[in-house]
């Protein structure tokens with residue numbers, strides 16, 4: 001699965017920021033050199049070392065002999081006629097498809113970038129098209145960061161501004177933990193993506209050791225845990241690999257996170273007609289969550305194969321009503337757009 005970090009030339013988008021600083025110190029470059037370099041790459045989209053000295057005064061002795069940084073090849077941009085969501089299809093050097101989505105936000109001109117962390121996904125969730133991709137591997141940090149830079153440049157060319165980023169595209173971010181966190185650090189860095197940590201969310205299907213690691217490391221990105229269902233029986237059917245860990249253990253890790261952060265943990269729940277939106281499901285959710293402070297996000301399933309259908313408006317209203325009684329905590333409907341161009345949650349598969 002894993003072919004990132006393959007020991008090629010030094011790439012500042014691929015290494016922890018302290019490594020770049022140490023490199024600058026080792027060649028006697030001034031303290032601001034790493035900042036200038038990150039700003040040239042991430043803020044100005046300049047990937048050619050020849051221009052770093054000329055345009056951004058990065059000392060030659062820091063970047064001498066570096067080859068131009070590799071980029072993902074942008075093959076296609078599609079725009080949803082329904083809601084303006086945009087999907088970018090990239091091709092990696094080893095011919096893998098990677099998709100990224102630009103999500104229009106309520107604030108005029110503001111967009112969020114939905115990033116992929118893997119090609120394909122081994123978690124095999126029944127309702128997710130990414131799980132059915134044949135090719136699979138972790139993305140390198142630079143491949144994650146370059147999705148962001150290219151999506152940001154597209155948004156800029158349209159007069160829009162990236163104000164948020166979610167790791168909710170292809171793949172399970174916590175199976176590629178180190179690289180996703182490194183990318184998050186670069187996107188948060190004031191000389192890099194300059195995003196606020198509160199405007200970044202990482203979504204996981206519920207890998208307990210990594211949730212605990214994320215909590216222990218006091219990561220400042222927001223965390224969203226995708227439940228699938230509230231009982232082990234239903235999770236075995238819908239999120240089979242994740243269900244190897246009992247849902248009570250996932251919830252216990254969510255509680256530890258909420259307590260350490262002193263804030264609600266986000267739980268997301270894909271709503272599927274006839275499968276997980278009954279009164280009994282709401283009751284199971286209430287029992288599972290108890291008094292752990294959560295925000296419960298409901299997402300309509302999108303399934304171009306037609307196997308899974310979203311609940312009707314009435315069924316969803318009844319489920320929300322049941323959640324009010326059994327859970328009694330904030331319930332939010334998360335809009336998953338771009339269905340007409342296969343840009344909706346769980347439909348990214350490099351094929352649309």
Ligand SMILES: C[S@@+](CC[C@H](N)C(=O)[O-])C[C@H]1O[C@@H](n2cnc3c(N)ncnc32)[C@H](O)[C@@H]1O
Nearest residue numbers: 127128168171172203204205226301302345346
């Ligand atoms: C594609 S996943 C990627 C992040 C991570 N692997 C996870 O599962 O949380 C992002 C979100 O999409 C949801 N999702 C997956 N397939 C979906 C589908 N067919 N319809 C609606 N949401 C879906 C997941 O439950 C998750 O909340």
Ligand code: SF4
Nearest residue numbers: 121123125128131205
């Ligand atoms: S929903 Fe998330 S964890 Fe499940 S297969 Fe899709 S990307 Fe992987």
